[in-house]
Amino acid sequence: MRRIDFHIEAGESLIVVGESLSEAVNYLKGENTFIITDNNVSRLYGSQFPEATVFEIDAGESSKTLGVVDELCHRLSERGADRHSFLLGIGGGVVCDITGLVASLFMRGIGHGFVSTTLLSQVDASVGGKTGVNSGFYKNVIGTFRLPSFVICDISMLKTLPESEYVSGLGELIKSAAIADRDLFFEIAGNIDRIMNRDTDILERMVYQSLRIKTSVVEEDFTERGVRRLLNFGHTFGHAIEMLGDMPHGMAVMQGMLLASRWSMLRGYLSESDYRELKSLIEAMGITPMTIFPGGLIELVRGDKKKSGTNVNFVFLEGIGKAKSEIVSFDEIDAFVSSIE
């Protein structure tokens, strides 16, 4: 078990990697707890939940709407929840996003914590305090910044993840290494077989290292005005690909990382050998780099929330373990995409 104390101006979180769901009861705060989970997690692990009223949402991205948030707030009201109640989200990224947003909005804010059950949410969604839902086609345009008081990353729960979701989580793990930790990147590359076999020991270490990167970046820049943008490496294209292709988040981000790395190489920022290292690690996980891009990619990039006016903050690699953010115009993105289509 490894702990990270995450401190920022807006609050603090305790992150516990390797703790188990059955111990969650010891972390609860507030007067009465309500659990938000999805139907898959509930079916597999419901018997290990702490005693509390449980609200289930449908698993999957389609639950990320204000309608679901509204319904949960309504049910909390009906069950007599108040300002001193506590929300425990048990699930992956969608459950974390929804739970965090409900905790931000219900009675103008109540306490919350997570048991993070997917690799993607363990290394990404559950920490950092971003909450969000979609509005129609616009992804995560509605949300808040709000820290959970704790995040439990139960590594043993990763065993039951579908393969595509597991690999999706590895995408964010590799992203963290690619932007900030060259050693971690090559440790992942050197242990890819054990990782693909979901070896608990190495996973606990990888998740912990990846969280160290994410938390130190977020501590420096909680509201994403500067260095935190680097965490969006692969996401400008990734978000667009995710929406067009109905692809799991981390897989779309890997495609986005490949595009962003290729562009970095074309601009002379990234060496060809580092580009090949990244490409071969991604291929080693069974991902085939996309060669044909669906129409509408540019339009979706334009709609991406990181844009500023007619420009966008785009993250380039300068080498494995080193990233930088630059403002690029949509015309430049357009020209780059056209050059490879």
Place this chain on the structure above:
Amino acid sequence: MRRIDFHIEAGESLIVVGESLSEAVNYLKGENTFIITDNNVSRLYGSQFPEATVFEIDAGESSKTLGVVDELCHRLSERGADRHSFLLGIGGGVVCDITGLVASLFMRGIGHGFVSTTLLSQVDASVGGKTGVNSGFYKNVIGTFRLPSFVICDISMLKTLPESEYVSGLGELIKSAAIADRDLFFEIAGNIDRIMNRDTDILERMVYQSLRIKTSVVEEDFTERGVRRLLNFGHTFGHAIEMLGDMPHGMAVMQGMLLASRWSMLRGYLSESDYRELKSLIEAMGITPMTIFPGGLIELVRGDKKKSGTNVNFVFLEGIGKAKSEIVSFDEIDAFVSSIE
């Protein structure tokens, strides 16, 4: 024109009482402005709006839903709004509540300001940073704390308010005086004819004084853990009456103040003469104290968001100009209501 600089930990607001809508353009921040207003305000004053994309919502409480928030976020996305965009709410309490919530949620937070067009919003809703919508029958259970960068209170716009809305605003004005400023209370009572005639000079002074009270209370206790609760004087019953009786907010609050004052007197906190002063001022505005209470009042009080477990923070008067908050049980409230029904 009178200015209040409102400073709290979470940010700061400039409040300008007596400024006019046509000058709003000089207060705008951010790169591009989107206006949120309602169909009534747009019809009456649309020609004086600053140049910007205008989104209209239906006037009235029925617009206070997450569905409307979702739609506005969607339209902002469609029109290319981003993190640097600015929202200007022009309207009364509902427009302020919605605009503030959209500003809290869109792209995880963008800037906003208000032109406050009703007396109720000038003295209450537009300052203090509370935003909120309803969830079914549960009033304001969904919301955030977020300060507008400015609030313009255009007194001349009060001329076109329907009488019931105007009197509703006076309810909150009287509330502020009743809990914190005995002199202001008797100044209102002594000038009730000029006030009912909507004399601009005296209104500007009254609105300003009332805002001085509200801002100093909120500066002391932004997140409503202590003294800010006193602003809820009349609101525990008021909210319930408002929902049952389909009554304008401030009028319901006046009924709530009468009940709370009567209870204060029964408990020996408030003198009978002060109770009569309050009652006669409210009657001078054409309000008839309720004598028969609709069924379900207690159930709605129990659902009120200020409750804590089986108790509620209830605000009593100790005299005109002095209030205190006490925790009372629902049984006590029940017994009090039964005693007067």
